[in-house]
Amino acid sequence: MTVDRILPTEEAHDLLELATELADRELAPKAVEFEQRAEFPRELLRTLGRAGLLGLPYPEEYGGAAQPYEVYLQVLEILASRWLAVAEAVSVHTLSCHPVATFGDDAQRKLLPDMIGGELLGAYCLSEPQGGSDAAALTTKAVRDGDAYVVTGTKAWITHAQVADFYNVFCRTGGPGARGISCLLLDRATPGLHPQAAERTMGLRSSPVAQLAFDDARVPADRLIGGEGAGFTIAMSALDSGRLGIAACAVGLAQAALDYAVGYARERRQFGRAVIDFQGLGFTLADLATQISAARALTLTAARLRDAGRPYSIEAAKAKLFATDMAMRVTTDAVQVLGGAGYVADHPVERYMREAKVLQIVEGTNQIQRLVISRALAKD
Known part of the structure; x- marks a missing residue:
């Protein structure tokens, strides 16, 4: 069924046509096989990134398309109608770019072109085994040690846990409650960061979800986003x-x-x-x-x-x-x-x-x- 859409600009119309073309050519033919194999389509995410579809709502100065959210969401809808796992991956990745794009400093924002372009895939690490909905009660801890933070704890239900290149990790740097939470940006190669085995899920089998264990993971202090205590607001x-x-x-x-x-x-x-x-x-x-x-x-x-x-x-x-x-x-x-x-x-x-x-x-x-x-x- 063709959806009758009212779009704000001719550029937005062209973007939706591009999304439809890519979804029909690259996503729809592969969905069944990848879901059966529980295989994550990493190259498809790179393809979407190179086509400019991973940075639609972000500023052009960082490699984005500066499109209204109204347009971005309609692109997501098109992708989801062909293969939900890919659309969900785009949504999670876009979410994972938000802390750096909105609250990061100039040095952190230098990473955005590779994030938005799809060369670096993101994960958003808020939920924990004993706390999903009650985000303010999270227990993963980050202790300042010289020019670094040492992170211990476990995150759960993390999309892209095993395949991400960067992780937004919400952790406790202060006292109890929301004001004690901060956000750290971790690289995949961070020592002490251990993705666990993928969960066996009912659906979205080509979208890997797993726990993340932090065993004294040492993170440079300049990877703190927005200052100590800003984590809950960012989340x-x-x-x-x-x-x-x-x-x-x-x-x-x-x-x-x-x-x-x-x-x-x-x-x-x-x-x-x-x-x-x-x-x-x-x-x-x-x-x-x-x-x-x-x-x-x-x-x-x-x-x-x-x-x-x-x-x-x-x-x-x-x-x-x-x-x-x-x-x-x-x-x-x-x-x-x-x-x-x-x-x-x-x-x-x-x-x-x-x-x-x-x-x-x-x-x-x-x-x-x-x-x-x-x-x-x-x-x-």
């Missing part, structure tokens, strides 16, 4: 943007599921008719299409607030909540539309359904999004 700032990225991924995945279900329902015949002509099924597809359009509109509305420099945190939480719940419903119903065929791996909808689940969890569970929204309502 929450990045997550607001990251939630929009996941919302866009959810819209793309849901659109792919709907498109496949509609195509199947047009071809599948029962009682002498295409099954899409039966009201019960046709109305289901109509509801799914409406939900996708609503999620897309909500996501882009939050993006436009961000682009305008206005508060958008609550709208990002709403978009992430609605879009990912929607994707779970759409992919589940797409399996139902196909009936028994939807339950076998010959058709992609069973993979879409498995993949949709994680979107309700990452970048803050949907329970956390409801908490964020309800607290804002209480304050108002």
Whole structure:
């Protein structure tokens, strides 16, 4: 199904055409094999970086494209509609560039061209085995020792843990609570940094997720981003943007599921008719299409607030909540539309359904999004 888009500039239109061309040529043909092998498509990320699609929201002076978030999110949606793992990798990498781009000093920002260009792949290390949603309670510790910090602890559920070239590590340099958290930028070669075995996940099998162990990892003090105690502010700032990225991924995945279900329902015949002509099924597809359009509109509305420099945190939480719940419903119903065929791996909808689940969890569970929204309502 062709999505009717209103874009702010001709350049944005060209970028979406480029994203569509690359997604059709490079992503869609490879998705099934890579997912079956649980293989991370590192070269595809380099290809996207060299095409300028990894730095869309970042300034041109650092190698970015200086595009509005509204445009970046629509690129993510296109990528996700062909292969969610790649779109999620782009979202996580873009999130991982945010601390240096927004809070880094001049020396740290010299790394941005290689980050944004895709030569260096990033990981965002906030969650821990005993603390995901309660980020302010993290226990990974960094102790100052001369001209370095010595890091000990464990991070969990880290996308790109085994394949990243740089890591934003949120750790405790001060007392308890949010004010004691700082952010350090670690290289892959940091002594004492040990990626663990990849988790065996339900979906997104070509996107490696693992724990990171820090055994007296020694990090130069000039890799501290934003000063001691700035870590929680950096983390929450990045997550607001990251939630929009996941919302866009959810819209793309849901659109792919709907498109496949509609195509199947047009071809599948029962009682002498295409099954899409039966009201019960046709109305289901109509509801799914409406939900996708609503999620897309909500996501882009939050993006436009961000682009305008206005508060958008609550709208990002709403978009992430609605879009990912929607994707779970759409992919589940797409399996139902196909009936028994939807339950076998010959058709992609069973993979879409498995993949949709994680979107309700990452970048803050949907329970956390409801908490964020309800607290804002209480304050108002």
